[in-house]
Amino acid sequence: MVSLAQFHPIPGSILQNNYSILQNGCICLFVKQFSLLHSIAINLSFMYCVQTRQLSHSFSSHAAVLQQINLQVPTGSIYGFLGPNGAGKTTTLRLLLGLVKKQQGEILIFDKPLEKNRVGILKQTGSLIESPSLYGHLTAMENLALLQKIYRCPRKNMLEVLHLVGLENTGNKKTGQFSLGMKQRLGIALALLHNPELLVLDEPTNGLDPNGMIEIRSLLLKLNQQQGITILLSSHLLAEIEKLVSHVGVINKGAMMFQGTLEALKNKQQENVSIVFETNNISQTMQVIRDNNLVPEMAEGKVIIPAASKNITAKIIQQLINNGIEVYEAGIIKNDLETIFMDLINK
Ligand SMILES: Nc1ncnc2c1ncn2[C@@H]1O[C@H](COP(=O)(O)OP(=O)(O)OP(=O)(O)O)[C@@H](O)[C@H]1O
Numbered sequence: 001m002v003s004l005a006q007f008h009p010i011p012g013s014i015l016q017n018n019y020s021i022l023q024n025g026c027i028c029l030f031v032k033q034f035s036l037l038h039s040i041a042i043n044l045s046f047m048y049c050v051q052t053r054q055l056s057h058s059f060s061s062h063a064a065v066l067q068q069i070n071l072q073v074p075t076g077s078i079y080g081f082l083g084p085n086g087a088g089k090t091t092t093l094r095l096l097l098g099l100v101k102k103q104q105g106e107i108l109i110f111d112k113p114l115e116k117n118r119v120g121i122l123k124q125t126g127s128l129i130e131s132p133s134l135y136g137h138l139t140a141m142e143n144l145a146l147l148q149k150i151y152r153c154p155r156k157n158m159l160e161v162l163h164l165v166g167l168e169n170t171g172n173k174k175t176g177q178f179s180l181g182m183k184q185r186l187g188i189a190l191a192l193l194h195n196p197e198l199l200v201l202d203e204p205t206n207g208l209d210p211n212g213m214i215e216i217r218s219l220l221l222k223l224n225q226q227q228g229i230t231i232l233l234s235s236h237l238l239a240e241i242e243k244l245v246s247h248v249g250v251i252n253k254g255a256m257m258f259q260g261t262l263e264a265l266k267n268k269q270q271e272n273v274s275i276v277f278e279t280n281n282i283s284q285t286m287q288v289i290r291d292n293n294l295v296p297e298m299a300e301g302k303v304i305i306p307a308a309s310k311n312i313t314a315k316i317i318q319q320l321i322n323n324g325i326e327v328y329e330a331g332i333i334k335n336d337l338e339t340i341f342m343d344l345i346n347k
Pocket residue numbers: 059065083084085086087088089090091092236
């Protein structure tokens with residue numbers, strides 16, 4: 001039996017002829033449909049793997065480091081938490097893991113309040129905050145073995161995660177002699193050891209060379225796509241995670257400036273487009289544009305106007321030609337993602 005309200009968003013066709021409403025307002029489902037509905041119900045209740053409500057924090061009495069953060073990390077997503085240095089990314093992630101004591105607001109992970117369920121939540125969560133804590137005099141396997149005993153997870157997991165991050169051949173090499181990239185990969189292996197459902201990674205590609213970044217990105221994509229792990233990772237570079245994430249949250253000075261799908265962020269590229277004209281006569285070109293009630297600007301010998309309809313653009317081109325002006329170029333300038341990101345953090 002399941003509450004009717006729980007199934008409200010499910011299309012009628014799924015329920016049609018397959019349930020009976022009991023007196024107490026609950027629906028009893030025929031077995032055939034139950035597993036489908038059950039899985040939908042689970043997905044609905046875990047729509048957000050991580051959620052914060054009005055999360056605020058300050059380290060001292062005067063400056064608020066986080067202001068009313070409403071983070072929504074969809075289950076199964078790769079969520080890029082973006083912001084410049086000092087924006088509040090690490091503080092937010094530390095709060096989510098209970099490493100910093102929450103002061104104001106709510107934190108829900110797997111739909112449960114963190115405070116009352118911290119141990120259970122952490123059993124299902126792997127994390128790497130800033131750089132991994134490794135015992136430099138021990139090998140990768142020995143570092144893993146220490147954690148394996150704490151988690152009491154199967155020993156076979158150690159080889160599996162080492163293989164996953166490409167460190168299976170490091171043998172007797174002490175981790176103190178590992179490169180930055182190898183340490184970072186081992187940090188991710190440690191975070192994966194207990195088969196978590198959620199990975200929280202603070203700048204996982206920090207300090208890596210382009211090759212190392214590509215390797216970590218493809219590893220994270222594999223974990224998300226093949227094992228369904230929800231990944232929340234922070235970065236201060238959009239370009240670094242653009243090819244990886246499905247969702248984006250942009251934070252600046254402790255406030256959320258944007259949150260949504262990468263697609264929604266990209267749609268902002270369509271906004272604020274400009275049109276550029278290159279002609280043999282700038283002053284006359286500017287006059288033609290002014291005659292159309294538009295305000296032209298000049299940059300690098302070209303004339304730029306804010307977004308205009310196709311009709312207006314065609315009309316301007318026609319008028320330029322009618323005035324004997326040679327038009328070399330008439331094109332659209334779209335904002336690149338980085339510009340949109342910079343606009344968001346400079347608001
Ligand atoms: N333990 C602390 N005590 C006092 N202030 C702190 C502490 N930790 C962080 N802060 C302050 O909180 C603000 C946010 O820091 P945080 O480390 O969360 O930023 P960040 O977005 O992770 O930056 P970065 O990209 O440099 O890692 C900064 O102004 C920082 O100085």
